[in-house]
Amino acid sequence: MTSKKKYAFLDRDGTLIFEPQDTFQIDSLEKLQVLEGAIQGLIELKNQGYGLVMVTNQDGLGTQSFPAADFEIPHQAMLKQFKDAGIHFERIFICPHTSQDHCACRKPKTGLVDSFLAEHSIDRTASFVCGDRDSDRQLADNIGIEFIPTATNSNFYEALKHAGII
Numbered sequence: 001m002t003s004k005k006k007y008a009f010l011d012r013d014g015t016l017i018f019e020p021q022d023t024f025q026i027d028s029l030e031k032l033q034v035l036e037g038a039i040q041g042l043i044e045l046k047n048q049g050y051g052l053v054m055v056t057n058q059d060g061l062g063t064q065s066f067p068a069a070d071f072e073i074p075h076q077a078m079l080k081q082f083k084d085a086g087i088h089f090e091r092i093f094i095c096p097h098t099s100q101d102h103c104a105c106r107k108p109k110t111g112l113v114d115s116f117l118a119e120h121s122i123d124r125t126a127s128f129v130c131g132d133r134d135s136d137r138q139l140a141d142n143i144g145i146e147f148i149p150t151a152t153n154s155n156f157y158e159a160l161k162h163a164g165i166i
């Protein structure tokens with residue numbers, strides 16, 4: 001008998017790091033800004049036994065308008081900041097497509113997490129999705145778990161606290 005684990009499925013841009021509202025693209029180190037309450041909130045989730053999973057849409061990643069290296073540099077710097085604070089994401093799922101691509105993995109579709117959900121014993125009553133967009137809310141609906149809203153570029157810790165998660 002395996003015990004079930006609770007998971008926090010977390011959006012990245014606008015939820016954990018600042019998302020510029022002109023380009024919606026974090027493609028340089030200069031643009032990387034971990035939001036207030038992000039590290040504090042992630043540490044609290046970890047301490048409460050949540051597995052951390054990142055689920056993010058990155059429109060056109062790997063194309064000329066968003067070269068992979070431009071994504072990776074701030075992304076890795078973000079992960080380094082998290083790691084230095086003792087925070088580890090079990091998995092990081094990225095949809096690199098655009099809405100025109102009609103892929104199966106772009107949030108709110110569940111394509112990014114379907115295998116993960118099938119392969120892990122997940123406590124669905126305690127798990128949740130947290131994000132700043134309707135697509136995050138709909139992802140939670142499509143997975144069948146709770147949704148914790150956070151306003152774009154606001155305080156992640158406060159959003160969790162407000163929802164009674166921590």
Ligand SMILES: [Mg+2]
Nearest residue numbers: 011013014132
């Ligand atoms: Mg977002």
Ligand SMILES: [Zn+2]
Nearest residue numbers: 095103105106
């Ligand atoms: Zn996709």
